[in-house]
Amino acid sequence: AEAQLRQIQKMEAVGQLTGGIAHDFNNMLAVVVGGLELAKRKIAAKSGDVERHIDNAMEGANRAAALTRRLLAFARAEPLLPQGMCPDALVRGMTDLMDRTLGERIKVEIISPTDPWQIWVDRHQLENAILNLAVNARDAMENDGVLTIRTGNATLAADEIGESVAGDYVRIDVSDTGAGMSQDVLERVFEPFFTTKPIGKGTGLGLSQIFGFVRQSGGEIAIASVEGEGTTVSLFLPRHKAEHAENAGGKSPEASGHA
Numbered sequence: 001a002e003a004q005l006r007q008i009q010k011m012e013a014v015g016q017l018t019g020g021i022a023h024d025f026n027n028m029l030a031v032v033v034g035g036l037e038l039a040k041r042k043i044a045a046k047s048g049d050v051e052r053h054i055d056n057a058m059e060g061a062n063r064a065a066a067l068t069r070r071l072l073a074f075a076r077a078e079p080l081l082p083q084g085m086c087p088d089a090l091v092r093g094m095t096d097l098m099d100r101t102l103g104e105r106i107k108v109e110i111i112s113p114t115d116p117w118q119i120w121v122d123r124h125q126l127e128n129a130i131l132n133l134a135v136n137a138r139d140a141m142e143n144d145g146v147l148t149i150r151t152g153n154a155t156l157a158a159d160e161i162g163e164s165v166a167g168d169y170v171r172i173d174v175s176d177t178g179a180g181m182s183q184d185v186l187e188r189v190f191e192p193f194f195t196t197k198p199i200g201k202g203t204g205l206g207l208s209q210i211f212g213f214v215r216q217s218g219g220e221i222a223i224a225s226v227e228g229e230g231t232t233v234s235l236f237l238p239r240h241k242a243e244h245a246e247n248a249g250g251k252s253p254e255a256s257g258h259a
């Protein structure tokens, strides 16, 4: 619980700090990229070498811009717009995007529940979370590998996973056959800015953002990882009750809603 409190305090501080910086920094980078682009056009006819240096600068600036966009999204704490949905259908709807993102060397397997439960979450954020987990899985698989996304049902006791409230959850497992994590890494993955990836590649904001989203949605997140074998990240999202079923076409028999 103390580690979780530290995590939340750290996220708040990061949010306040980055909000202002990210906005200004992004404007400055737009100037850098624009200027380099003009210079490149003028020099192109003369020296290929100059062009290469400018290309490098542009790539760096573009990476920085991508980082600030993520920082902004992180700091903004966008209000969640939850709706009823079938998570398995959402995952299946992402297969094209997933194939494009992961490339040929990674096989994607999707496993559906026999009795699909509905959830009540922000659709865009859930897609974002799953895509982020898929990219992490890809990065952990150096050569070939299999990414498996399994959607199922889980009934949890209070505090069974993190601070879970007793009740029904949909469980989404994102598994890879990659490098896995050491105990040291595993203990720090939810910290904002914690990354083991090279500068420009990792921001260390993926899992902390997912942690925030899942908690705000009344859910929980758990990670199981074995070095050299792979990693499974499990999202537990509260089952959507019949109260909202008119939006969701839900088949949940319960009459009571959840907060």
Ligand code: ADP
Pocket: 136, 137, 140, 176, 178, 179, 180, 181, 185, 189, 194, 195, 196, 197, 201, 202, 203, 204, 205, 206, 207, 208, 231
């Ligand atoms: P980033 O991906 O930008 O580094 P994340 O917060 O998503 O930020 O992840 C933090 C770190 O957790 C990664 O740098 C990596 O060391 C580790 N990690 C995350 N997902 C996996 C995975 N599927 N397999 C192995 N390590 C992982």
